[in-house]
Amino acid sequence: MSPERYERLLAPLELKPGLTLRNRIVMTGHTDVLAANRAPSERQTAYLARRAEGGVGLLITGGAGVHPTSGAFEEMPDPNPSDPAVLDLFAHQVEAIKAHGSVVIGQLYHCGGQSATDYFTELPMWAPSEGRGMLSDLIAHAMTQREIAEVVESFVSGAVNYQRAGFDGVEIHGSHGYLIQQFISPLTNRRTDEYGGSLANRLRFAIEILAAVRAATGPDFVVGYRHCAVERMPGGFGLDEAVEVARRLDATGLIDYLSVSNGTHESYEELIPSVYVPQGKPAGYSERITAQVDVPVITVGRINHPRIGEELLASGAADLVGMLRALIADPDLPKRIEAGDLHGTRPCIGLNVCATRIHLNVPLRCGVNPRAALEDLPEPDVPGAGRRIAIVGGGPAGLEAAVTAAEQGAEVTLYEGGQRVGGMLLAASRFPVKAEFAGMVEFYEERIAEAGVDVRLRAEVDALEPLLDEHDAVVVATGARRDASPWHDRSLEPDLPYDGPLYRGSLAELAAHDVRGRRIVLVHSERNDHAALTLAHHLLTAGADLRIVSSFGSLTAAMDQPFEHFFSKLLAAHGTPVYAPAAVLPSSGNRVVIDHWGLRERIELDDVDWVVSSGRRRTSLPADARALFDAGRPVQMIGDCVAPRGLEQAIREGRGAALEAIAAVAVPANA
Ligand SMILES: Cc1cc2nc3c(=O)[nH]c(=O)nc-3n(C[C@H](O)[C@H](O)[C@H](O)COP(=O)(O)O)c2cc1C
Ligand code: SF4
Structure with missing residues (x-):
């Protein structure tokens, strides 16, 4: 096999005088829920150090919440711990990462109106303006100016603590719909004081944080900023305003790099795009920003193959590429790229098991890599010869x-x-x-x-x-086998025969049928059933006239967060009727009778070509x-x-x- 060369990905980059990244591959910051008692754990350190060992150039740890009101997730290390011994654990973690040659930066955030703190700390959520939070549906408190100053100070002390622990720098998280972005966005900032209104006012909070962090950490410490290119929220900002924000932040001279990401927790298809989003698509938004700023730009968005990263660098879309999930799936990817041999790479296939688990506040795992986030456990020594x-x-x-x-x-x-x-x-x-x-x-x-x-x-x-x-x-x-019965899993008589227009072939073969214009009823009755999602996506994009019958309260409520918004939007865009909670009743001919429990109504559909059932898996x-x-x-x-x-x-x-x-x-x- 001819060697695969990715010269741009492998080119070093000097971030500061004396601080050079060995390549352009970045492990972007991510919550992993691997800390113990809000301090770096051995498991977390082993997980991160394993990625450094695999050759990643820049490794960003965290995000970590800077203030008691800031966190949306349990078990992330506290950058402002009351116990100074926690800083020693940070120092140990940094040392373990640096030992393998990666530059290491710690991310700090405040989730603001997405923090859901009420569930963990019983504190109110803080946000620029009063209103409904995104992750939790709780109502946020509009911060006073004293509280704004308190949060600025907590970013500063977090950054100083990171500097003491030996990090090469800090990244201030101004994206993903968190507090700083909430100040910048006209959607979430409705203040009438000097922190609201004009763009200069909405940017004031971000710049105050950056200026105070820079002043406290000095010129040699890297200060990066994570910035949102597209919010994809009605009333939010778009790429034009994001470019202007980037330009102004760059012009302050306070930052050493910009990391461009996208979306909020309500536009998740941009934030942590799943397999339903084309590879590398969201990463392209950074191109206009890169053209307008002097500092290096990191881009992200399902760059799960080095070819995509190389193309983005070649096109000028960015100077560095984030490949977080590709590295979770295969920590050795950078070394493989360097060796020019991708043979044996475990590919990240965008199923978002990792992200789904984080939102359930349980430790990160990967759908394809059984060792991910368990690297502290020794590789068992069980010689198999002769067995x-x-x-x-x-x-x-x-x-x-x-x-x-x-x-x-x-x-x-x-x-x-x-x-x-x-x-x-x-x-x-x-x-x-x-x-x-x-x-x-x-x-x-x-x-x-x-x-x-x-x-x-x-x-x-x-x-x-x-x-x-x-x-x-x-x-x-x-x-497990899926049976073709249209009865949902908890039907009282699941083995009742069905004389209606049932599709009896294998679900995989459905992909080969021409379904354009066919009237199809998809029956869904398993929580977060990926087969149902795939079928719905396929049937809609292939032009079927689709209706969905779900035994859940709504189809999207039965999905984990990484898929919920994508599918809500997909169904809305196609005007797909969803009957939920509902079930199919016995019927014959091409008529389908639906029992809509929610509306206490029976709905009859005529001329149905197929009832396709996804939800009856049996061992x-x-x-x-x-x-x-x-x-x-x-x-x-x-x-x-x-x-x-x-x-x-x-x-x-x-x-x-x-x-x-x-x-x-x-x-x-x-x-
Ligand atoms: C499990 C998980 C947790 C994440 N947590 C954070 C976070 O705390 N801070 C952050 O800036 N981005 C976070 N992200 C977003 C990633 O940094 C990255 O932008 C996103 O996964 C898209 O990049 P990728 O396609 O290379 O994975 C998280 C992503 C995942 C998968
Ligand atoms: S869980 Fe899925 S999306 Fe996440 S890193 Fe693993 S393969 Fe990629």
Whole structure:
């Protein structure tokens, strides 16, 4: 394979005299909920240091809330701790990151009217003006000028603490709809004093913070600013005003770089764009800003392949590229780019398990990388040589188990009923919007081939007993099947026959049908069901005349935050009727009868081509699996065949089961 060169990404950049980034790749600031008692934990340090070890040029830690009223998330380190010993933990973290050659900057924020502090600290939310908050629906308190000065001071003390702890600099978070942006935006700032009204007034708070931080930390400390290019909120600011803000901030001479991001928590498709947003699309907004300012500009937005980063640098859209989620998925990406060989890269596929978890205030994990944010746990030393492991099922759980066991040296046979491995990843990749999932399938295909896994395709395994004669352990990863029934999961009579116009093919095959103009009713009854989202997206963009029946209070309420706003807007743009909470009733011919519980109404739709059901997943197991497991035989069940869940659980359990299966087998005498 010819080496892949990404010269621009690999070019160093001098941020300050004597402070040079080894490349243009940035791990942008992110909440990881990995702190312990609001101090840096060993887990967090190991997680960050692992990315530095992988070669990232600039690593930005945090965001961290500067003030008791500032946080939207639990368990982020406090940059203004009452216990000075916490600063030693920061210093230890910085040292661990710098030991691997990354420049390290700490991000400070105040979430303002998005802080939801009431839930954690029972303090009111602070914002420029009174009004409904975005994340929490709580009503914010309009800050007094004394409170404004108090928050400015808390940014300063946070920055000074970071400087003492050895950070190379600080980043002031003026984006994502947080407090500073709330002051800048005419949508959220309705003040009539010198902090409201004209742009100069709305910028006053940001500039006061930057000036005070610069004065306190001196000329050698890096001061960066995270800036929003497009709010995408009715009444908010657009790119023209964002360019002007950037120009004015640059002209102050107070900042060393601008990090440009987009969106708020109500325009999430710009903020942390998921797989439904084209790769690298939001990153392009920075181009006009870069053209207008002297300081280096970082851009972000689903830059999950170095090719996209290289193109953005070449086009002049930015000087540095944020590749946060690409680095969560594969911390070694910068080193791979440097080596000119991307072979073996775990791709970030934009499922936003990471972001979803953060909003639930639980520690970060990754849908494709089972080691992410668990790097403090030692790699288990379980030599597999001489062990014979059978894996039944070639979906993500089985593939991860096969790769893990084979790479430990075990002799692995993988039985897959289909013609190709990949399971739900392969099925999803048939839909154009998820075509990049094929990259994950290819990743596994390469890894199992390299690790010498014996793959048996079209091999249906109905019983495990015969496999136990030939193998030391069997890992069952047979997944779940979706049945075509239109009844939602809690229907009293879920096995009732249905004579209506039911689509009975596989959901993946639906991608190949011409659905233009077809009248389709999509039945949805599982929370955050990615298949339902993919189907809705596909059917709408492919021109179907779609209606959705959801057993939840609303379709979007059943989705996690990273998808909620995107789908609300998509459905609104297509004028898609959503009946919720509702269920399909028995009917025949091409008529569909919907029982709308909310309206206490029956709705009849005629001329329906198909009722497509997404929401009935049932576990699928070889007949003797449970009995063998109960009998204490070396059989493990993992992933969706235990209970239908997500990719993250499948992959994590795959890895865990492989290691356990090996460890449980006695060491062969001749090993
Ligand atoms: C789990 C998670 C937490 C995040 N938390 C923050 C944060 O605290 N501060 C911030 O500026 N951006 C935060 N972001 C946004 C990222 O810095 C970045 O702008 C966004 O993920 C898009 O870049 P990417 O496509 O390279 O991931 C977060 C993103 C993720 C995935
Ligand atoms: S969870 Fe998904 S979006 Fe987040 S880093 Fe991992 S692969 Fe990317």
